[in-house]
Amino acid sequence: EAQLLASGGTLVQPGGSLRLSCAGSGFIFSNYAMTWVRQAPGKGLEWLSAISGTSRSVYYAGSVRGRFTTSRDNSQNTLYLQMSDLRAEDTAVYYCAKSLRLPRCGAECYQADFWGQGTQVTVSS
Amino acid sequence: DIQMSQSPSSLSASLGDRVIISCRASQSVTTYLNWYQQRPGQAPKLLIYDSSTLQSGVPSRFSGSGSGTDFTLTITGLQREDFAIYFCQQVTGTPFTFGPGTRVDL
Numbered sequence: 001e002a003q004l005l006a007s008g009g010t011l012v013q014p015g016g017s018l019r020l021s022c023a024g025s026g027f028i029f030s031n032y033a034m035t036w037v038r039q040a041p042g043k044g045l046e047w048l049s050a051i052s053g054t055s056r057s058v059y060y061a062g063s064v065r066g067r068f069t070t071s072r073d074n075s076q077n078t079l080y081l082q083m084s085d086l087r088a089e090d091t092a093v094y095y096c097a098k099s100l101r102l103p104r105c106g107a108e109c110y111q112a113d114f115w116g117q118g119t120q121v122t123v124s125s
Numbered sequence: 126d127i128q129m130s131q132s133p134s135s136l137s138a139s140l141g142d143r144v145i146i147s148c149r150a151s152q153s154v155t156t157y158l159n160w161y162q163q164r165p166g167q168a169p170k171l172l173i174y175d176s177s178t179l180q181s182g183v184p185s186r187f188s189g190s191g192s193g194t195d196f197t198l199t200i201t202g203l204q205r206e207d208f209a210i211y212f213c214q215q216v217t218g219t220p221f222t223f224g225p226g227t228r229v230d231l
Binding site for chain 2: 035037044045046047050059060061062095100110111112113114115116117118
């Protein structure tokens, strides 16, 4: 059974940096694209970034491009989100999600079929 | 960026009801449209992908349809565990934007 454990969320000051991790287990990690999505308090879902299984393709939302970097270490079955220049509006629960693997797109499918429990990031002085 | 909208933003329903939620994209997403359910305090759960394909393990009372810019999620025979927020998401082009959500209340 697939499991995703997100960690690294904490209270950080504006302008600070933080790295989130998402450890996957129960599936062949490198076979699946992975996604980061966040949810501000009482708000909807905001797609942030996605990375293909081989890291060949990485995509970002405009709101985080240039400040956030998504990477993965398939040898450690771990996904990362490096965040810098953090702002109050980055306060949210951050979810990592595993994608489906479909014949037409393989490890470059981006339908997030299984989500971790989320980790809270609070940006405040 | 492709903008997603949903209607209604919230609805009240009763057990056993048929519920229809609409999702509209600002430009064609062909059939690359997902539906998610989020219960309070939980992570989202994929219900439907490719507009109408039911994700494994999802009850058959959920169904999806549509193509291009207009999509619907239908719940036939609402169960207690279905009271939640439903989001659509396009995965045609990045950013893979979500709709604002539809809250289904008792």
